[in-house]
Amino acid sequence: HRPLVVFTSQDSHYSISKAANWMGLGMNNVVKVKTNKEGAMIPAELEIAIKVSREIGKRPLAVVVTAGTTVLGAFDPFVEIAEICEREQIWMHCDAAWGGGFIFSKKLRDKCLKGVERCDSICWNAHKMLGAPLQCSALITKQPDIILNCNSLNATYLFQQDKYYPPEYDSAGDKSIQCGRKPDAFKLWYMWLGVGVEGFQKAVESVEDCA
Secondary structure, rough: OOOOEEEOOOOOOHHHHHHHHHOOOHHHHHEEEOEEOOOOOOOOHHHHHHHHHHHOOOOOEEEEEEEEEOOOOOEEHHHHHHHHHHHOEEEEEOOOOHHHHHHHOOOOOHHHHOHHHHEEEEEEEEOOOOOOOOEEEEEEOOOOHHHHHHOOOOOOEEEOOOOOOOHHHHHHHHOOOOOOOOOHHHHHHHHHHHHHHHHHHHHHHHHHHHO
């Protein structure tokens, strides 16, 4: 048995370590990679950490990059890290809980989020930068079947097919860890209807102007 290892920056959110505990990986298998003076992960240090982990008999599982760290608002270099992950065949996840909102700004998206599309999965919280009511979170992945396969148990007493509405509407409950989770999508949808992309762009650029 080779222990699975997750790599993330030393300035990443505490939720990465918490998730490793939930998954049974353990704190000792979360490797904190050094950051530069701006708080962004150093790709060369990541390469060293991956090599060392393999040498001591561990198996790299994922690299978690950050789009907007909690203290400094740093964005990891996604392009360089994506090249490492692709070469090493390691899943690349982006914690864009805060900084993912920059995607709505034509002025800022390329500056802050260049290369984020190369991630295998991304988490984003609209209740942070965009100010949606708590809680409003999204998990975005290029392989949505993975999420359903990981979490779905198809409980027959909950997810019957003979409904008066399309049964696929139930899939959100079967995909998520919390079956009875609030319908976060409605909060974002209503906001989007109210202010449009332009409103989101203005909100995001206002944050940057203030900073």
